[in-house]
C-alpha cells in the first residue's frame with residue numbers, strides 16, 4: 001500500500017459528464033506522479049466560507065506515471081463540498097492528502113472480476129479496469145453499472161470501446177427509471193448480479209470470481225449481503241467501498 005502524503009493540486013480541466021456529475025482533471029503542482037493503487041481515493045481540502053473541510057474522492061483514472069489524475073463529483077443538493085467542486089475554476093489550487101484506501105485490485109490479478117457500481121461509484125472500478133487493460137491482463141472484467149436515467153450513464157463510450165477491443169470485457173447497464181425508448185436492462189443492480197455472477201463463474205472455469213462493489217451504502221449493503229448469503233461468494237472475494 002502506498003503511503004499517503006500531502007500535496008497541492010491544480011485544476012487542469014473540468015467537464016460535465018452527466019447532468020449532475022462534473023469530472024475534474026487535477027495535476028500535481030510539484031509535477032510528481034500520483035502513485036496510487038487502482039481503486040484508492042484522495043482527500044481534497046476545501047476552503048469553504050464556513051471553514052476548511054475535507055472530502056474523499058475516488059481516483060477515477062489508473063496510475064500512468066504522470067502528475068495528472070481524474071475524479072468525478074456528483075453534485076449533492078445543498079452539499080457544501082460537492083457544490084464547491086462543481087463551481088471550482090480551472091487553474092485553482094487545492095491541498096490534497098492521499099492516496100488512501102484498501103479497495104484496490106492489482107492490475108495483473110488473474111481472477112475474473114465482477115465490478116458493480118452506481119453513479120460516481122463506477123470511478124474506482126474504471127481505474128481498476130483501465131489499469132488491468134493497460135497491463136495486458138486477460139482476466140475477465142465484467143462491469144455492471146447502474147443509474148437512474150439514461151443521461152446519468154458515465155463513461156459509456158469508453159466502456160463500449162473496451163468491450164469492442166477486448167473480448168474478456170463485458171459491460172451491462174441497468175436503469176432504475178428508464179425512459180420509453182430504453183431497450184436495455186432495468187431495475188436496481190442487485191437484480192442482475194446473480195445471473196452475471198453465475199455466468200462469470202462458468203466463464204472463469206477454474207478461478208472463483210471476485211466482486212468489487214462501490215456506491216452509496218444502501219446498494220453496497222444489498223449487493224454484499226446477496227453475494228455472501230445467497231450466492232455463496234467467499235467473504236474474502238467481496239470488496240466494497242461506500243460513499244455515505
Ligand SMILES: Cc1cc2nc3c(=O)[nH]c(=O)nc-3n(C[C@H](O)[C@H](O)[C@H](O)COP(=O)(O)OP(=O)(O)OC[C@H]3O[C@@H](n4cnc5c(N)ncnc54)[C@H](O)[C@@H]3O)c2cc1C
Pocket residue numbers: 041055056057058059071072073074075076078079080081082083119120121123241242243244
Ligand atoms: C472513500 C470515499 C470515496 C468517495 N468518492 C466519491 C467520488 O468519487 N465521487 C463523489 O461524488 N463522491 C464521493 N464520495 C463522497 C464525498 O466524499 C462527499 O461525501 C460528497 O461529495 C458530498 O459532500 P458534500 O459536502 O457536498 O455534502 P455532505 O453534506 O457532506 O453530504 C450530504 C449527503 O450526500 C450524500 N452523498 C455523498 N456522496 C454522494 C454521491 N456521490 N452521490 C449522491 N449522494 C451522495 C450522503 O448521503 C451524504 O450524507 C466519497 C466518499 C468516500 C467516503
